[in-house]
Amino acid sequence: MPGRDDTPILKTSHLLGIEGISVGEITALLDLADDYVTLGRSAEKKLGLLKGRTLINLFFEASTRTQSSFELAGKRLGADVLNMSVKTSSVSKGETLIDTATTLNAMRPDILVVRHQDSGAAELLSRKLDCCVVNAGDGSHEHPTQALLDALTIRRRRGGFEGLIVTICGDVLHSRVARSNIVLLSKMGARVRIAAPRTLLPADADRLGVEIFTDMRAALAGADIVMMLRLQQERMAGAFVPSTREYFRFYGLDREKLKLAKPGAFVMHPGPMNRGVEIDSTVADDIEVSVIQEQVEMGVAIRMAVLDALSRGLAAGGRNAP
Numbered sequence: 001m002p003g004r005d006d007t008p009i010l011k012t013s014h015l016l017g018i019e020g021i022s023v024g025e026i027t028a029l030l031d032l033a034d035d036y037v038t039l040g041r042s043a044e045k046k047l048g049l050l051k052g053r054t055l056i057n058l059f060f061e062a063s064t065r066t067q068s069s070f071e072l073a074g075k076r077l078g079a080d081v082l083n084m085s086v087k088t089s090s091v092s093k094g095e096t097l098i099d100t101a102t103t104l105n106a107m108r109p110d111i112l113v114v115r116h117q118d119s120g121a122a123e124l125l126s127r128k129l130d131c132c133v134v135n136a137g138d139g140s141h142e143h144p145t146q147a148l149l150d151a152l153t154i155r156r157r158r159g160g161f162e163g164l165i166v167t168i169c170g171d172v173l174h175s176r177v178a179r180s181n182i183v184l185l186s187k188m189g190a191r192v193r194i195a196a197p198r199t200l201l202p203a204d205a206d207r208l209g210v211e212i213f214t215d216m217r218a219a220l221a222g223a224d225i226v227m228m229l230r231l232q233q234e235r236m237a238g239a240f241v242p243s244t245r246e247y248f249r250f251y252g253l254d255r256e257k258l259k260l261a262k263p264g265a266f267v268m269h270p271g272p273m274n275r276g277v278e279i280d281s282t283v284a285d286d287i288e289v290s291v292i293q294e295q296v297e298m299g300v301a302i303r304m305a306v307l308d309a310l311s312r313g314l315a316a317g318g319r320n321a322p
């Protein structure tokens, strides 16, 4: 069970993306998160590691999983947690991201968890504020804690990553989850495939170091893991697919398409799901193949590990030290 251990895990005082962290740092976070899974499954779930620390959740985009799991993670570690309601904040009166964040920073939080629609928003705040900044999703750029929780789910199921074939299917173009997962899984030795209609593939797809497919069936052949993504309508100006019905026919995961993957392959989805668009309920709800609820559980553990790791930097005299 985790106790007060100040062995450094992260080299920086922020978690902005998977791009910026090493295999060693990822492995250390996953090891620590394993302990937090055990803690989360016990009757007494609280520790006092972050006692006296303040965590602010600042979400400019909607969230169920990420915001609630950061809140739980902070509370389970003993921190005071403030969830800023952006809709009812002075953002509605025209206050900018920087002004909002610097205002909150003046209240001396230790950690700010931020989700914003613009790529680079978390990185920008990390340069302006004197608290630790965690990127909870910036535009279509990165969602590092999602990739870490996905990695934790995979490692606990498969024991490692080397040689695993992971097929990521859907709206890769707009997906920060895909981007962070591609970077993480490639760093850890997995073979990543992406499958999408041409309109939903990033322009730089051939520089991502992945195998690219427009035929989902071909991308599924022999896959160990199938990771489905939703169509991010909120980031689309105009139509990227002819219709959701047609999209499901070619890119929706159902039992018949899943048969093309390796026997024993499992299905992941970061949520929120759009049933009948990218995934059929008969797959999503089948606990023999779907690990979607397990991913949610791993989300709390990973976020506890991230907060623990950042607090070690604070204890060692990093930002906000007294």
Ligand code: CP
Binding pocket: 062, 063, 064, 065, 066, 067, 137, 146, 270, 271, 272
């Ligand atoms: N996967 C994910 O980020 O979910 P939320 O948008 O609900 O936080």
